[in-house]
Amino acid sequence: MSDGVAGPGAVALPARPGVTATRVLRAEWVKTWTASATAWCVAATVLLHAAVALVSGYNAAAPAAGGLSGLLSLGLVVSQLPLALLGVVVSAGEHHDGSARSTYLAVPRRLPVLVGRAATVTAVAALAGGLAVAAAWASLLPFADRVGVTLEAPDGDLVRVVAGTVLHLLAVSLLGLALGAIVRRPAAAGVVALVWLLLLDQLLTMLGSEVALAIRAAMPGWAGRRVATPDEGLADLVRAGLPADPWQGYGILVAWTVAALLVAAPVVRRSDV
Amino acid sequence: MIEVADLTKRYGSTTAVDGLTFTVRPGAVTGFLGPNGAGKSTTMRMIVGLARPTSGSARVNGHAYADLRAPLQEVGVMLDGRTVHPGRTAWGHLMGLARTHGIGRARVQQVIELAGLTSVARRRVGGFSLGMTQRLGIAAALLGDPPTVVLDEPVNGLDPDGVLWIRGLLRSLADDGRTVFLSSHLMSELAAVANRVVVIGRGVLLADDDIDALVTRSARDGVVRVRSAEPERLGRALAAAGATVRPVDGDLLEVTGTDAGTVGALAAELGVPVLELGTVAGTLEEAYLDLTADAVEYGGTGARAAAGDRS
Structure with a gap:
């Protein structure tokens, strides 16, 4: 295309034209990191996680269960939610404002977009998880002299619990991503994530029957958090006759996440936008 | 070059597009006309892979859209309706598209200037007027300097300056040897810029012809x-x-x-x-009204009779 309005030497076209996985990842990476929702969700994760540690440290009258590991991971029940919602927004948000059409015009095979988003969300969740644990630890420092606060991990489970906290957040954000890609409406997918990861656990706990607790043990939020539960908490589960293996629990969460992503892939690839 | 063959789209029991076959050739501006709800947008969305045909096929430059290695450098697309995140800037939106193809910042800057968006490039798209949004759509379509452009209602919301600008742009793209396919429900606009026209009504092909030939066939021509x-x-x-x-x-x-x-x-x-x-010389409008007389999806009967001015 030599001349004319659009083509007087179109500049900066690539020497090797084509959509590649790396290029799509770069595009999705920048889009996600520059979206304001990302900053909000990371901030909410860190604040919620630290706030729970702060309140438990402040109120603890007796040594907290699980020691430092327990205090650092206690906030996970609520701090997992902003990251699950981030996953939802990253995949469903573009359907809400119509920009999914621009995205899929540029990448008509579509699956590289889902992969690029999964990689980006994983990185965001890793950062948020690391910051959340660090903020929780920092928020305990002012109460280091209180009986309920110990800055030591008695059983040497600290590494597993901290790593588990971050790993749980990673998987939960990917589960949110898959839900958003399947449902495509951010509000609806957000409600599903909230109910599934939090309210359902609470409801089943309240019911308390053997069946209810068995179902709860298979739910992603509950099972996944076992990897971030201190040894002392796991021992309680064993005494109650409940499944307690931390990595098996995390495996259940990962299985749910992989299943959801496998459902999401054909929806992303085939549906009209 | 766009080749549409027996293209059909059904939503439940509704047939939006019904066995369309036509070809859009390079070096000309081809208009795509039809009443509201005739299936124009659906057809265009199937051509560019956003909607799956129930049957039939659409090929652009010889390939299904999804099989193009660098789609933005093959087909420039501007769709009707919202396609941009309102929180992004024009620059950010175009850069996001450019990155998927390894297109550099200098080209993004070039299409921003081309579309007359330089002064608003760093502003959030949410605050754009309809005219500016249309210009951003044009900029996105031209990003990869594509040999084929598909534009859905490009003159919607443009001021008279913008309308003149886009007419000149479309003509020069066609003179360059590119394929230009645009839909409109404004006959006068198409008559001013198109050489050929594809007319559909209720998803069915009504005409695929040179504009002059179509006008000559209109009932009032030669009165x-x-x-x-x-x-x-x-x-x-x-x-x-x-x-x-x-x-x-x-x-x-x-x-x-x-x-x-x-x-x-x-x-x-x-x-x-x-x-x-x-x-009396026939007009495209009259030819169009003749063709689509039976194919109006949402019709006010009185208004139509008045517009046609026929007894």
Whole structure:
């Protein structure tokens, strides 16, 4: 295309034209990191996680269960939610404002977009998880002299619990991503994530029957958090006759996440936008 | 080059697009006309892979859109409706698209200037007027300097300056040898810029022709209008000569089945003073109304009769 309005030497076209996985990842990476929702969700994760540690440290009258590991991971029940919602927004948000059409015009095979988003969300969740644990630890420092606060991990489970906290957040954000890609409406997918990861656990706990607790043990939020539960908490589960293996629990969460992503892939690839 | 073959899209029991077959060739501006709800947008979305055909196929530059290695450098697309995150800047939106193809910042800057968006490039798209949003859509379509462009209602919301600008742009793209395919429901706009036109109604192909040929086929093309001092006497004579005469108002007659020369000669023979004599040229609008008379999805009957001005 030599001349004319659009083509007087179109500049900066690539020497090797084509959509590649790396290029799509770069595009999705920048889009996600520059979206304001990302900053909000990371901030909410860190604040919620630290706030729970702060309140438990402040109120603890007796040594907290699980020691430092327990205090650092206690906030996970609520701090997992902003990251699950981030996953939802990253995949469903573009359907809400119509920009999914621009995205899929540029990448008509579509699956590289889902992969690029999964990689980006994983990185965001890793950062948020690391910051959340660090903020929780920092928020305990002012109460280091209180009986309920110990800055030591008695059983040497600290590494597993901290790593588990971050790993749980990673998987939960990917589960949110898959839900958003399947449902495509951010509000609806957000409600599903909230109910599934939090309210359902609470409801089943309240019911308390053997069946209810068995179902709860298979739910992603509950099972996944076992990897971030201190040894002392796991021992309680064993005494109650409940499944307690931390990595098996995390495996259940990962299985749910992989299943959801496998459902999401054909929806992303085939549906009209 | 766009080749659409037996393209069909059904939503449940509704058939939005019904066995469309047509080809859009390079080096010309091809208009895509049809009443609201005729299936224009659905057809365009199937051409560019956003909607899956129920059956049939659409190929761009010889390939299904999804099989293009660098789609933005093959087909520039501007869709009707929202396609941009309102929180992003024009620059950010275009960069996001450019990154997927490894297109550099300099090209993004170039299309921003081309579309006249330089002064607002760093502003959030949410605050854009409809005209600016349209210009951003054009900028996105031209990003990869594509040989084919597909534009859904590109003049919507543009001010007169913008309309002139886009006419010039489309013409120069076609003169470059590119394929230009644009939909519109504004006949006058298409007549001003298109060489060819594809007309659909209720998802069915009604015409695929040169604009001139289509206009010539319109019912009013070639109607002779004659204003004379004695319309009744002239009318009788014309009818006797085998023409069809329709009195319009006062001293004006519309005559079909003859030509202006014959009418003038007959009037001279009768000694009837002719005040005005001429041949009606068909318009795209009339040709279009003829074609789509039965295919209007959402019609106000009175308005349509008035627009057609036919008895």
